[in-house]
Amino acid sequence: xxxxxxxxxxxxxxxxxxxxxxxxxxxxxxxxxxxxxxxxxxxxxxxxxxxxxxxxxxxxxxxxxxxxxxxxxxxxxxxxxxxxxxxxxxxxxxxxxxxxxxxxxxxxxxxxxxxxxxxxxxxxxxxxxxxxxxxxxxxxxxxxxxxxxxxxxxxxxxxxxxxxxxxxxxxxxxxxxxxxxxxxxxxxxxxxxxxxxxxxxxxxxxxxxxxxxxxxxxxxxxxxxxxxxxxxxxxxxxxxxxxxxxxxxxxxxxxxxxxxxxxxxxxxxxxxxxxxxxxxxxxxxxxxxxxxxxxxxxxxxxxxxxxxxxxxxxxxxxxxxxxxxxxxxxxxxxxxxxxxxxxxxxxxxxxxxxxxxxxxxxxxxxxxxxxxxxxxxxxxxxxxx
Numbered sequence: 001x002x003x004x005x006x007x008x009x010x011x012x013x014x015x016x017x018x019x020x021x022x023x024x025x026x027x028x029x030x031x032x033x034x035x036x037x038x039x040x041x042x043x044x045x046x047x048x049x050x051x052x053x054x055x056x057x058x059x060x061x062x063x064x065x066x067x068x069x070x071x072x073x074x075x076x077x078x079x080x081x082x083x084x085x086x087x088x089x090x091x092x093x094x095x096x097x098x099x100x101x102x103x104x105x106x107x108x109x110x111x112x113x114x115x116x117x118x119x120x121x122x123x124x125x126x127x128x129x130x131x132x133x134x135x136x137x138x139x140x141x142x143x144x145x146x147x148x149x150x151x152x153x154x155x156x157x158x159x160x161x162x163x164x165x166x167x168x169x170x171x172x173x174x175x176x177x178x179x180x181x182x183x184x185x186x187x188x189x190x191x192x193x194x195x196x197x198x199x200x201x202x203x204x205x206x207x208x209x210x211x212x213x214x215x216x217x218x219x220x221x222x223x224x225x226x227x228x229x230x231x232x233x234x235x236x237x238x239x240x241x242x243x244x245x246x247x248x249x250x251x252x253x254x255x256x257x258x259x260x261x262x263x264x265x266x267x268x269x270x271x272x273x274x275x276x277x278x279x280x281x282x283x284x285x286x287x288x289x290x291x292x293x294x295x296x297x298x299x300x301x302x303x304x305x306x307x308x309x310x311x312x313x314x315x316x317x318x319x320x321x322x323x324x325x326x327x328x329x330x331x332x333x334x335x336x337x338x339x340x341x342x343x344x345x346x347x348x349x350x351x352x353x354x355x356x357x358x359x360x361x362x363x364x365x366x367x368x369x370x371x372x373x374x375x376x377x378x379x380x381x382x383x384x385x
Contacts, residue, residue, distance in 0.1 A: 009071075009234075010312055011297040012064055015290075016326050017319035019060045021358050024333055026054025026273070028354040032341045038274050044347060055273050058129060058213065059221040059286035061326070063294070065133055066225030069093075069140055070168075075235050078160045083148065090141035092385035097134030100377070104128050104331075105194075122194035127205045129213045129272075136222035143167045165230040172223040179217035179283065182208055186216075186277045209277045217283045224287045228295070234303075242303060249295050257288025318362045321369055328376040329361055 029050060030037035040051035069090065076082040102124060109123035147163035189210040195201045208214045232245055260281045267279035300306050313320060322329070336357065344350045365373075373379050 009298060010301050010309060010320070011294060012068065013320045013323040014297065014301070014312075014316055015060065015294060016064060017316070017321075017323035019057045020322055020326050020329055020361070022050070022053040023057040023330065024358055024361075025050045025351075025354050026057065027334065028336075028350065028357070029054075030274070031337055032344050032350050038276075040274070041268070046351065047347070051274070052269060055269065055271050055282060056286045056290065058273065059218075059283075060290050062133065062136060062218065062221035063225035063287075063290050066136060066140060066222030066227075067229045067294070068225075069137060069222075070164075070226040070229035071234070073144060074161065074229065074233055078144070078164065086144070087141060089385055090137055093381065094134045094137035094141070096381055096384055097130050097137065100327075100331075101128040101130035101134065104130055109194075119194065122197060125197070125202050125205075126194040127212055127214060131206075132213045132215065132218045132222075135215065136219055139171075139219065140168070140222065140226050143171060161230065161233065165227065168223055168227040168230055172220055172227055175216060175220045175223060176283075179220070179280075182216060183277075183280070186210055186214075189277070191275070209272055212272045214272075217278055220283060221287065221290075224291060228291060232295075234298075242299075246295060246299055250292060253288045253291035253295070255288070256284050257292060260284030260286075260288055318366065321365045322362055325365055325368070325373050325376050325378055327378055327381075328373075331377060333357075333361070 026037070029040070029047060036043050036047065037051065040047050043051075072089075073086050076086055105123045105126055105128055106120075109120055113119045113123065144160075144164055147160050147167055151160055151163055186208045189204065189208070191210060192201055192205070193212075195205045204210055204214075206214060207216055209217060228249060231249065237245070260283070263280040263284060267281050268276075269279060269281045269285065270276040271278040271282045301309075301312055344353065368374075368376070
């Protein structure tokens, strides 16, 4: 059985830290040349690589949101004695993200509305990336509560965790089904930002990917992460069983990745990150690639430890440290937008400056760590939830 005294996965922090770099680079290109960002295939190889990785950043964070939440649930133990604690923590965390979403849209109102108070409500009712983090947290909790309810009503005598895994899978398949069902309608929808004050505009903005990270399909990333964690149950997994489960998940993610690559023949690799509804290729490639690398690195770094944990933490110390304040960096890094991008005269100059900007955040993270990131958004979240 894997060690339980302090369950920690180095891989999660490594991939989250790397995702921060991709986020900053992708947003940097959008700040410099919005047209190039939206049509990145016309750029250099560096631009293409940066944008492809950048478009998988938020799916990556959502995947790990679900992955970490389910790991936390399983670590506490899926039993009646921990049910209230799990419920309380998940509800508080979900509403914390909703609050951040409201704050984000209010800040956007201040920046873009030119003080027109008549548009304040439309901004506050507009769906935001952070809302999907809140919803996915509450949705996974609802799936767990449903598993408890079914077990109590029907008395299947199954472990709650097995029901939880099955219902996570069913809901993931439903989200993918609805993604196919509404895709043609979604891509033909005229983007409205902020929403209009009518119920159809508001609901379509929330449930469909017509503005920013709608429930369909963005909920699939959190569900995929949660399903992976629930199926593996790393905290209680016997190492002799791990190769079978690990190979199975790697194989499934490889198939999902292959499906996504086949869709590249028909659609671009695009998402709300560059102003479009998510394509099939974006959803399937993101789930497959993130899921594959997540498990592959967990096996190498965390389970079999082909490289010792101590060595990994030393070699990748800046990346791991940076990952601890990923949410705070997401909020803060757009401040560079106050500068006129015309000061950047070449792509090389842009990439050098973005690299320096990333190093700046690494230094802040290393320095801030001495105070345990006090007053960061992560610090507030820990205290409030």
